[in-house]
Amino acid sequence: MLNRLTKLFENxxxxxxxxxxxxxxxxxxxxxxxxxSLAESGANIIEIGIPYSDPxxxxxxxxxxxxxxxxxxxxxxxxFNQLTDIRTKTQVPLILMGYFNQLLQYGVDKFLDDCVKxxxxxxxxxxxxLMEYEQFYKxxxxxxNISISFLITPQTEESRIHKVDALSTGFIYVVSDSSIxxxxxxxxxxxxxxxxxxxxxxxxxxxxxGFGISDRESYLTASKYANGAIIGSxxxxxxxxxxxxxxxxxxxxxxxxxx
Amino acid sequence: MIQLSxxxxxGSFGGAYIPEMLYPNVKELQENYLSMIxxxxxxxxxxxxxxxxxxxxxxxxxxxNLSAKHNATIYLKREDLCHTGAHKINNTIGQILLAKKLxxxxxxxxxGAGQHGVATxxxxxxxxxxxxIYMGAVDIKRQAPNVARMKMLGAxxxxxxxxxxxxKDATNEAIRDWINNPVDTHYIIGSVVGPHPYPDLVARFQSxxxxxxxxxxxEATGRENPDLIIACVGGxxxxxxxxxxxxxxxxxxxIAVEAAGEGVYSGKSAATSILGxxxxxxxxxxxxxxxxxxxxxxxxxxxxxxxxxxxxxxHAHLITTGRAEAVSVTDExxxxxxxxxxxxxxxxxxLETAHAIHALEDIxxxxxxxxxxxxxxRGDKDLNTYMEYLDKx
Ligand SMILES: Cc1ncc(COP(=O)(O)O)c(C=O)c1O
Numbered sequence: 001m002l003n004r005l006t007k008l009f010e011n012x013x014x015x016x017x018x019x020x021x022x023x024x025x026x027x028x029x030x031x032x033x034x035x036x037s038l039a040e041s042g043a044n045i046i047e048i049g050i051p052y053s054d055p056x057x058x059x060x061x062x063x064x065x066x067x068x069x070x071x072x073x074x075x076x077x078x079x080f081n082q083l084t085d086i087r088t089k090t091q092v093p094l095i096l097m098g099y100f101n102q103l104l105q106y107g108v109d110k111f112l113d114d115c116v117k118x119x120x121x122x123x124x125x126x127x128x129x130l131m132e133y134e135q136f137y138k139x140x141x142x143x144x145n146i147s148i149s150f151l152i153t154p155q156t157e158e159s160r161i162h163k164v165d166a167l168s169t170g171f172i173y174v175v176s177d178s179s180i181x182x183x184x185x186x187x188x189x190x191x192x193x194x195x196x197x198x199x200x201x202x203x204x205x206x207x208x209x210g211f212g213i214s215d216r217e218s219y220l221t222a223s224k225y226a227n228g229a230i231i232g233s234x235x236x237x238x239x240x241x242x243x244x245x246x247x248x249x250x251x252x253x254x255x256x257x258x259x
Numbered sequence: 260m261i262q263l264s265x266x267x268x269x270g271s272f273g274g275a276y277i278p279e280m281l282y283p284n285v286k287e288l289q290e291n292y293l294s295m296i297x298x299x300x301x302x303x304x305x306x307x308x309x310x311x312x313x314x315x316x317x318x319x320x321x322x323x324n325l326s327a328k329h330n331a332t333i334y335l336k337r338e339d340l341c342h343t344g345a346h347k348i349n350n351t352i353g354q355i356l357l358a359k360k361l362x363x364x365x366x367x368x369x370x371g372a373g374q375h376g377v378a379t380x381x382x383x384x385x386x387x388x389x390x391x392i393y394m395g396a397v398d399i400k401r402q403a404p405n406v407a408r409m410k411m412l413g414a415x416x417x418x419x420x421x422x423x424x425x426x427k428d429a430t431n432e433a434i435r436d437w438i439n440n441p442v443d444t445h446y447i448i449g450s451v452v453g454p455h456p457y458p459d460l461v462a463r464f465q466s467x468x469x470x471x472x473x474x475x476x477x478e479a480t481g482r483e484n485p486d487l488i489i490a491c492v493g494g495x496x497x498x499x500x501x502x503x504x505x506x507x508x509x510x511x512x513x514i515a516v517e518a519a520g521e522g523v524y525s526g527k528s529a530a531t532s533i534l535g536x537x538x539x540x541x542x543x544x545x546x547x548x549x550x551x552x553x554x555x556x557x558x559x560x561x562x563x564x565x566x567x568x569x570x571x572x573x574h575a576h577l578i579t580t581g582r583a584e585a586v587s588v589t590d591e592x593x594x595x596x597x598x599x600x601x602x603x604x605x606x607x608x609x610l611e612t613a614h615a616i617h618a619l620e621d622i623x624x625x626x627x628x629x630x631x632x633x634x635x636x637r638g639d640k641d642l643n644t645y646m647e648y649l650d651k652x
Contacts (some may be wrong), residue, residue, distance in 0.1 A: 052553075052554065053422065053554040053555045054422070054427070054431055054540070054555050056277075056278060056431060056434050056435065056438075056541075056542075057278040057280060057438065059435070060421075063421060067421075067422075070554060075552045076552060076553075077552075099539075099553075100276055100539055101276075101538045101539040101540075101549070101553045102552070102553040103553075104537075104538055104539065104553065105536075105538060105549065105550075105551060105552060105553030106552070106553065126278040126279065127276045127277055127278050127539070127542070128276070129274070129275060129276060129277075131266075132274075150279070151278065151279035151280075152279065153279055153280050153441075155280075155282075155283045155441050155442075156279065156282070156283070157283070160282075175279065175280065178280060178438065178439065178440075178441045178442075179280075179438060179439045180280075180435045180438050180439060183439065
């Protein structure tokens with residue numbers, strides 16, 4: 001059975017633009033506006049970050065947006081409430097990104113059920129161990145037709161890449177460099193050879209390259225070596241101090257997609 | 260039997276909940292730590308350095324005045340007499356030797372009280388490795404003498420300015436540094452926290468404390484086992500070391516002393532075993548202070564080394580199964596105990612350790628009991644704080 005994410009990959013395999021934003025940032029009630037504006041301007045997949053107090057894989061930009069969102073009142077329950085009617089507005093694939101502790105406290109089953117109710121298609125949980133997923137959660141996600149994407153990095157061994165390929169049901173998140181989010185911009189030759197190495201493995205799961213993708217140039221370069229790219233910190237930075245997020249979001253996507 | 264499972268769990272606590280970026284380094288440690296640290300040459304060098312460089316064995320001192328006051332036989336395990344002034348160096352000696360074996364060139368560490376930072380800077384100086392210490396901005400202020408020592412030893416001290424700007428945040432920054440530097444860097448974590456194998460690795464290096472206690476107690480009392488062992492718990496490394504060889508001796512009561520801050524329910528506390536619930540912090544499934552939404556709560560303690568919202572998974576297991584008894588001591592009572600020990604035994608304890616001393620007032624025991632308090636560190640670093648209270652106590 002397909003969900004919106006896996007259906008997208010059936011139909012389009014090139015230059016897929018995925019955009020990350022932190023739920024509740026810049027303001028608590030911006031969630032729906034940002035999602036709709038991203039979708040209308042041409043983003044193919046939207047990754048909604050659940051703000052966390054201690055996001056180990058994230059740099060200062062996402063950390064600060066998360067703290068601002070938490071201070072503004074964002075919680076998982078608030079987020080699911082905000083998403084109740086989202087499927088009457090857009091059919092863009094939506095994925096949630098959060099740390100495993102947040103799911104544990106909410107209750108994993110309740111979390112997954114609420115994902116189904118609101119129409120979430122996929123998950124990224126960077127600190128969920130592969131083994132634990134396989135043992136305890138794989139069946140739960142499969143039953144509910146929710147995809148999951150695991151990460152690989154330049155240091156990931158080939159045997160593990162194949163394991164990630166076998167377990168990922170949405171896409172493989174190809175972390176572009178050994179770093180936390182938002183640290184570097186641009187793509188070096190050294191990264192290109194890593195992308196080529198991954199491409200040459202002909203993995204069965206689609207791949208999206210993320211971390212350090214910040215503008216049209218890096219988006220297009222990354223898309224040459226994968227099915228598309230993920231932009232996060234650069235979009236959060238763009239939203240900072242914006243009172244009106246609808247046009248601000250559209251402006252940002254236009255800069256990425258329009259030559 | 261208290262035993263670590265193959266995947267790094269004590270009961271339901273432990274494991275390695277880490278982003279993929281950390282996986283290769285953590286896996287390398289998991290696969291190699293036991294064979295590396297129990298190799299003959301490693302053990303020889305480790306014990307040689309503990310003896311001639313650290314000054315071990317540390318004395319087990321019969322504190323007669325303290326014993327008279329509390330009506331029991333009270334020994335102090337003098338970790339404060341270790342080189343650099345606390346137990347922390349037992350672990351950093353072990354880990355720097357491990358880092359050498361793993362061919363790492365750059366060392367990072369987090370620190371709260373600065374004792375682990377100083378102990379790390381010290382072994383890096385001794386071994387000629389680059390050293391970067393992450394320390395919360397609040398702790399840099401309240402533990403200034405240790406910041407100066409780290410700099411004197413050639414380390415770079417980086418201020419962690421996120422969150423509560425204390426130990427939790429310094430640990431976050433150290434982990435992020437490790438993600439950014441995955442090849443040449445070893446992370447010397449300072450307590451029995453973090454992803455597997457760190458809690459076990461650090462506990463094994465610190466276990467020298469209880470190893471010595473056994474033979475010292477046998478000589479002093481004719482018995483290897485005391486009736487009680489009291490230790491303060493930040494992450495829990497000095498406690499783990501003091502308990503280690505007694506974990507399965509059920510006749511020995513294990514007392515874990517946490518920081519109650521301004522009062523357990525004051526909203527300014529670090530009494531994790533009471534206020535905490537099961538969750539994940541710094542890659543480990545354990546008890547931690549968090550909101551119902553899973554956001555980690557900022558703790559409070561006057562003592563930087565106990566100002567941490569989690570406890571190591573071993574302690575979560577010991578406390579939830581009833582093997583260890585948790586006690587919490589307020590800022591004020593810790594200060595009181597620090598002045599008392601200074602005045603009656605001539606020993607100025609670290610603020611962290613002072614919590615363990617005060618526990619004598621908070622638990623019951625018999626006059627025939629033999630009690631060992633792990634005197635985890637000395638109070639030089641806390642003199643600024645102590646001087647503020649000189650007129651009061
Ligand atoms: C003297 C002393 N005791 C205790 C602690 C707390 O750490 P742990 O619980 O790991 O022993 C610290 C930490 O900085 C310390 O410096």
